[in-house]
Amino acid sequence: MKYKGWLLPPALRDFHEGRIWLKNHTPFHEDDIKRAIERNYFYIKEGIQTIPQIKCNRCQNEEPQQFTHFECSKCQKTCVYCRHCLNMGRISCCTTLLIWRGPQTYKQKQHQFEWAGQFTPLQQQASDEMLESVKRQRNHLVHAVCGAGKTEILFQSVHYALEKGLRVCIATPRTDVVLELFPRFQAVFPKTNIHALYGGAPKQEGYARLVMATTHQLYRFQHAFDLIIVDEADAFPYTFDQTLQTAVQKAKKPESPIIFVTATPSQKLLQQHKRSGYSFIPKRYHNHPLPVPRYSSLWRYENSLNKGKIPLKLQRWIEDRLTRQEPFLIFLPKVALMDIVTPLFQIIHPDILAVHAEDTDRKEKVLKLRNEEIPGLLTTTILERGITIKNVQVAVVGAESSIFTASALIQIAGRVGRNQAYADGDVVFFHHGITVEMDEARATIERSNKEGFPR
Amino acid sequence: MNKNETHCLLCTQPLQLITSWKALLTKQFPPSICEKCLARFERNTSHESTSLYRYNEAMKDFLHQYKFLQDVALAKVFRQELHTHLKHEKATIIPIPMHPEKQKERTFSHMDELLKSAKIPYIQLLEKTTTETQSSKNREERLQTPPLFRLLPDIRVEYKEYLLFDDIQTTGTTLQHATQLLLGAGAENVRIFTLISG
Ligand SMILES: [Zn+2]
Ligand SMILES: [Zn+2]
Numbered sequence: 073m074k075y076k077g078w079l080l081p082p083a084l085r086d087f088h089e090g091r092i093w094l095k096n097h098t099p100f101h102e103d104d105i106k107r108a109i110e111r112n113y114f115y116i117k118e119g120i121q122t123i124p125q126i127k128c129n130r131c132q133n134e135e136p137q138q139f140t141h142f143e144c145s146k147c148q149k150t151c152v153y154c155r156h157c158l159n160m161g162r163i164s165c166c167t168t169l170l171i172w173r174g175p176q177t178y179k180q181k182q183h184q185f186e187w188a189g190q191f192t193p194l195q196q197q198a199s200d201e202m203l204e205s206v207k208r209q210r211n212h213l214v215h216a217v218c219g220a221g222k223t224e225i226l227f228q229s230v231h232y233a234l235e236k237g238l239r240v241c242i243a244t245p246r247t248d249v250v251l252e253l254f255p256r257f258q259a260v261f262p263k264t265n266i267h268a269l270y271g272g273a274p275k276q277e278g279y280a281r282l283v284m285a286t287t288h289q290l291y292r293f294q295h296a297f298d299l300i301i302v303d304e305a306d307a308f309p310y311t312f313d314q315t316l317q318t319a320v321q322k323a324k325k326p327e328s329p330i331i332f333v334t335a336t337p338s339q340k341l342l343q344q345h346k347r348s349g350y351s352f353i354p355k356r357y358h359n360h361p362l363p364v365p366r367y368s369s370l371w372r373y374e375n376s377l378n379k380g381k382i383p384l385k386l387q388r389w390i391e392d393r394l395t396r397q398e399p400f401l402i403f404l405p406k407v408a409l410m411d412i413v414t415p416l417f418q419i420i421h422p423d424i425l426a427v428h429a430e431d432t433d434r435k436e437k438v439l440k441l442r443n444e445e446i447p448g449l450l451t452t453t454i455l456e457r458g459i460t461i462k463n464v465q466v467a468v469v470g471a472e473s474s475i476f477t478a479s480a481l482i483q484i485a486g487r488v489g490r491n492q493a494y495a496d497g498d499v500v501f502f503h504h505g506i507t508v509e510m511d512e513a514r515a516t517i518e519r520s521n522k523e524g525f526p527r
Numbered sequence: 528m529n530k531n532e533t534h535c536l537l538c539t540q541p542l543q544l545i546t547s548w549k550a551l552l553t554k555q556f557p558p559s560i561c562e563k564c565l566a567r568f569e570r571n572t573s574h575e576s577t578s579l580y581r582y583n584e585a586m587k588d589f590l591h592q593y594k595f596l597q598d599v600a601l602a603k604v605f606r607q608e609l610h611t612h613l614k615h616e617k618a619t620i621i622p623i624p625m626h627p628e629k630q631k632e633r634t635f636s637h638m639d640e641l642l643k644s645a646k647i648p649y650i651q652l653l654e655k656t657t658t659e660t661q662s663s664k665n666r667e668e669r670l671q672t673p674p675l676f677r678l679l680p681d682i683r684v685e686y687k688e689y690l691l692f693d694d695i696q697t698t699g700t701t702l703q704h705a706t707q708l709l710l711g712a713g714a715e716n717v718r719i720f721t722l723i724s725g
Contacts (some may be wrong), residue, residue: 153599
């Protein structure tokens with residue numbers, strides 16, 4: 073062996089184990105990488121494969137439109153790169169990916185577990201059922217209505233897996249959810265090294281037993297996890313982007329199970345799990361039924377709004393909230409409409425604010441609503457999930473728009489009545505015509521209530 | 528690089544095919560970005576003879592993605608405007624070259640690619656001698672900078688007009704050095720043109 077004197081830096085192993093990583097983007101010294109390669113610690117894979125068809129070996133993108141050919145000054149020939157995962161460092165035909173196959177990190181099996189919460193009987197049952205699936209290594213779907221307390225249900229299974237020395241990943245399509253879950257898990261597992269991975273996340277040290285990541289970040293893992301939990305599995309863009317679903321499959325070990333957790337499972341997800349591991353929690357943790365949306369017609373609301381007039385019913389609804397001092401969210405189908413109506417609403421109350429996906433002040437604005445500094449917030453579907461505000465009341469304007477799918481409407485309605493002290497509230501769908509999706513949303517909520525509170 | 532875009536290169540929204548028809552009839556390049564993204568760039572109407580755009584948030588994002596993230600596809604974004612502006616240019620166009628090491632690192636010359644996409648012919652007479660960037664230096668240091676360029680071996684600078692093409696004019700040192708070198712080697716006149724004004 074050539075480099076007898078060289079010792080593998082533990083940080084290099086800790087970082088690369090389980091990852092599929094661009095060689096020219098590794099945070100370690102070129103020399104150490106070279107020696108690790110000479111010791112056969114890395115499996116080396118071409119960045120882009122062209123046979124039998126073009127494919128990015130990191131993000132698994134196979135869409136020809138998403139590849140660009142160019143004359144490369146580095147490899148001196150026509151080269152090709154993947155635009156789909158460009159933000160993670162460009163992968164081209166003259167870059168290589170490193171996959172760790174060297175010595176593994178010591179499997180720590182002691183994990184302090186700090187949770188003294190109480191389960192409802194339904195939570196307990198779902199938690200036990202999930203644990204059973206984890207033990208049997210089979211996939212599992214937890215279908216829990218909004219506000220059922222689904223995060224707590226994960227603790228038992230995650231704890232079990234960690235104590236077995238397994239590596240666990242909790243993935244979600246949304247950065248907001250990663251940011252919300254990370255401190256909660258760190259509090260429950262205070263001595264466990266947990267990493268939170270999302271676009272722009274800070275560098276984190278050591279080997280993470282538990283990884284909380286956006287599904288995007290899973291492009292960078294390969295056969296890493298013994299258990300993957302996908303939270304909010306139906307959220308955008310997971311269901312739309314096939315490569316994200318492939319990424320989950322690639323990030324786990326072939327035999328490892330996946331647990332899906334959602335309030336609004338697709339038919340496909342339900343079909344896949346009805347006969348394997350499946351838990352249903354039709355009731356909220358505080359033992360009150362879900363608020364059922366009501367319909368209110370707002371004919372040609374777009375015309376009036378474009379003319380600078382707020383339809384009377386909507387105006388009354390806002391004024392009611394203001395007199396009763398109830399915080400409110402108004403969901404709108406598109407940013408363009410929101411831009412038009414924001415000044416109109418501000419005539420009713422100057423402190424009403426608006427948020428959309430690209431708004432950099434999104435978090436601050438939501439916080440202002442929570443702290444009762446502002447009376448209400450106009451929003452696109454970006455706030456359909458993940459936010460909890462005490463006593464919030466919700467209106468959807470233009471509920472007939474195609475962006476408001478049944479699951480979006482269920483999630484939106486799920487914002488209301490989450491707090492024990494304010495377990496009910498108003499959910500109103502202002503519409504220009506009732507859609508199948510609206511009916512489906514309402515029927516699904518009523519069905520859950522019926523199951524949760526049988527006569 | 529020659530395929531037509533179906534989605535905006537910047538925001539990935541689907542592109543309207545109607546505009547492609549218009550492009551076909553008027554012999555324009557098919558669009559590579561959507562109207563909304565296009566509107567974010569700010570044209571430089573006051574000094575159009577020396578630069579096309581003003582530096583703004585959209586341009587900052589563009590340069591980051593094009594140069595730092597190495598998204599060569601973005602060379603197409605300004606091809607119509609560059610083509611329109613440079614197609615009747617009488618002077619011989621010289622894009623500011625990168626240091627060969629730097630170009631190997633980036634895998635492409637961003638200035639050359641802009642012209643190639645716009646189907647504007649150009650030549651190269653210069654060679655960058657340093658990998659340092661000028662923007663990191665103060666005025667004093669810039670004034671004392673040793674020559675940034677030398678002439679390529681076996682080329683001849685003719686007695687005619689040349690147009691130097693760079694991405695952005697910040698300190699002017701780069702373009703000044705190139706201009707002096709060409710004039711000293713026998714060029715009749717040297718003008719400058721940048722994508723973005725400083
Ligand atoms: Zn890719
Ligand atoms: Zn190449």
